[in-house]
Amino acid sequence: QQQVKQSPQSLIVQKGGISIINCAYENTAFDYFPWYQQFPGKGPALLIAIRPDVSEKKEGRFTISFNKSAKQFSLHIMDSQPGDSATYFCAAPQTSGSRLTFGEGTQLTVNP
Amino acid sequence: DTEVTQTPKHLVMGMTNKKSLKCEQHMGHRAMYWYKQKAKKPPELMFVYSYEKLSINESVPSRFSPECPNSSLLNLHLHALQPEDSALYLCASSHRVAARNQPQHFGDGTRLSIL
Numbered sequence: 753q754q755q756v757k758q759s760p761q762s763l764i765v766q767k768g769g770i771s772i773i774n775c776a777y778e779n780t781a782f783d784y785f786p787w788y789q790q791f792p793g794k795g796p797a798l799l800i801a802i803r804p805d806v807s808e809k810k811e812g813r814f815t816i817s818f819n820k821s822a823k824q825f826s827l828h829i830m831d832s833q834p835g836d837s838a839t840y841f842c843a844a845p846q847t848s849g850s851r852l853t854f855g856e857g858t859q860l861t862v863n864p
Numbered sequence: 865d866t867e868v869t870q871t872p873k874h875l876v877m878g879m880t881n882k883k884s885l886k887c888e889q890h891m892g893h894r895a896m897y898w899y900k901q902k903a904k905k906p907p908e909l910m911f912v913y914s915y916e917k918l919s920i921n922e923s924v925p926s927r928f929s930p931e932c933p934n935s936s937l938l939n940l941h942l943h944a945l946q947p948e949d950s951a952l953y954l955c956a957s958s959h960r961v962a963a964r965n966q967p968q969h970f971g972d973g974t975r976l977s978i979l
Contacts, residue, residue, distance in 0.1 A: 786967050795868075795954050795970035796907065841906055851920070852968060854906035 756844050758855025765862050771829040773858045775842035778823065786852075787816065787827050788841045796841060800827070832862045867891050868971035870955050876977045879945060885974045887938040887955030895961040896938040897968060898930060899954040907954055907970075913938060914961040945978045952976070 757776045765771045775785075784803055788796035802809045802816040802825065809816045815828040829836055842855040868889045877883050887896065894915050899907035912920035913932040927949075929941040938955055952975055956968040 788970075793972070793975075795870075795956075795972045798967045798969065801967060839904075851909055851912075852907075857904070857906055859904070 756842055756853050756855045758842050758858060760858060761856065762859045763861070765832045765860065767832065767834060767862055767864050769832050769862075771827075771832045771836065771860055771862070773827045773840055773842070773860070774824060775826065775855050776822075776824045777844050777853075779844070779846075784845055785816070785818065785825050786843050787814075788843060788854075790839045790841065790857075799840070829860075832860075834862045834864050836860060837862050868955055868957055868969055870953075870971035870974050872974055873972070874975045874977075876979060877942070877945065878979050879947075881945075882941070882943045884942065885940040885953055885955075885976075887940075887971060888936055889955075889957045889969075890936055891957060891969070892935075893957035893959055893969075894935060895958045896932060897956040897958075898938070898940055899956060899970075901952040901954055901973070911940075912961060919961060942976075945976075947978045950976055950978045 755778055759774050763771055786801035787799045789799040790796045800811050800814050800816055802818050804820050807818050813830045818825045837860055840858045843852045845852055871886045896913045898910040900910055901907045909922050910924045911930045916932045927944050931939040952973040954970050954973045956970045958968045959966045
C-alpha cells in the first residue's frame with residue numbers, strides 16, 4: 753500500500769503566525785490530495801483539496817502548495833487563530849479511488 | 865453539522881453484548897465506508913460499500929458485521945467485542961467508489977468503549 757508521510761507530528765504557533773504542514777507521497781498515480789481537519793470529539797472534515805495539475809490552491813486563510821516533481825504537498829494556514837487548533841490529516845486516494853491513504857496527522861496548537 | 869449522521873454518539877458495552885451502530889446520509893452518495901480511529905491516529909478503513917454491495921473488507925474480525933439496507937443507511941453490528949476494539953468508529957460517504965477527485969465526507973463518529 754502506498755504511503756503518505758506527514759510532518760511535523762505536532763506544531764505550536766502563535767496567533768497570527770503561519771502554520772505549515774508537509775506531506776510526501778510515493779505513488780505518482782495519486783491525482784487528488786485532500787486535507788482533513790479534525791477537532792476533538794468530531795469526525796474529520798474536508799478542509800481543502802488539490803489536483804496535481806494545479807500548483808497552488810487557496811481558500812481563505814488556507815493554501816495548498818503542490819510540488820509534483822518532489823512528490824510533496826503542503827498546507828499553509830495564514831494568520832493562524834486559536835480556533836484552528838486541531839489535528840490535520842493529509843490524504844491521497846489509492847488508484848482505485850476506494851481507499852484513502854492518510855498521513856499520520858499533525859496536532860496544531862495556536863496559542864493566543 | 866455534518867451531512868453524515870451517526871448514532872449513537874457514545875456507546876458502552878460489555879464483551880458479551882450485541883449492539884449496532886447506525887449511519888445515514890442523504891447526499892445521494894452510492895459509496896459508504898466504515899473506519900476505526902484510535903486516539904492520535906489516522907482513520908483505518910474497515911469496510912467499503914458500493915451501490916449497497918460490500919466491495920472491500922479489510923480483513924476485519926467477524927465480530928464486526930456491516931450491513932447496507934439501502935443507499936442511505938449503513939449499519940455496523942457488534943458482537944463479542946474485545947477491549948482493544950474501543951475506538952471512535954467513523955462512517956463516511958462519497959459519490960461513487962471509483963470516482964476520482966470525489967472527497968469522502970465523514971460523520972462525527974460513535975465513541976465505543978468495551979468494558
